Amino acid sequence: MADEGSKKLFSHSDVVGHASRKDCWVAIHDKVYDVTKFLEDHPGGEDVLLHASASGDATEAFEDVGHSTSAISMMNSYLIGSIKDYVPPSASKAATIGGNDAPPNFRGMPRKKGPPAPNTFLDFLLPLFVLGLAFAAWYYLTFITKS
């Protein structure tokens, strides 16, 4: 029941209430789309749309697919309204460690605490050992071989 022209405000539970083959809405980001007429034509199949509709928020599923720009421009024709009091997920994620403020490869990785681990005792001992060996060789060559 696309309501062209008038853009209304809906909640995610409103969307969940429209998750059937005869009446299917999906919420993607802050927008609500009536995809009832698109169900049969959707290249990804109607089941994914129905499932995304029943979940109340299809944003993640939609983005995971990596829809083309032509798919994104098609969406406008199914737009019926917006989600009221929409909070972008990036706003809350950015506040957590490895949120959207981190470079992509580092997202979700634990942030190291404090300075890097100090060198082990062996790292300190090895130069001393080499020095001792050099001294022993010098001592042997200087005093032992001459006596």
Ligand code: HEM
């Ligand atoms: C108004 C909303 C949507 C529109 C207009 C739309 C449109 C399209 C189009 C045009 C394609 C063909 C490939 C492309 O051009 O990217 C596609 C593929 C697909 N879509 Fe959607 N889509 C919508 C929502 C969704 C949602 C909510 C899901 C949730 C899972 C979904 C899942 C898929 C999948 C799985 C494919 C198949 C990808 C493949 O086979 O490579 N779509 N969609």
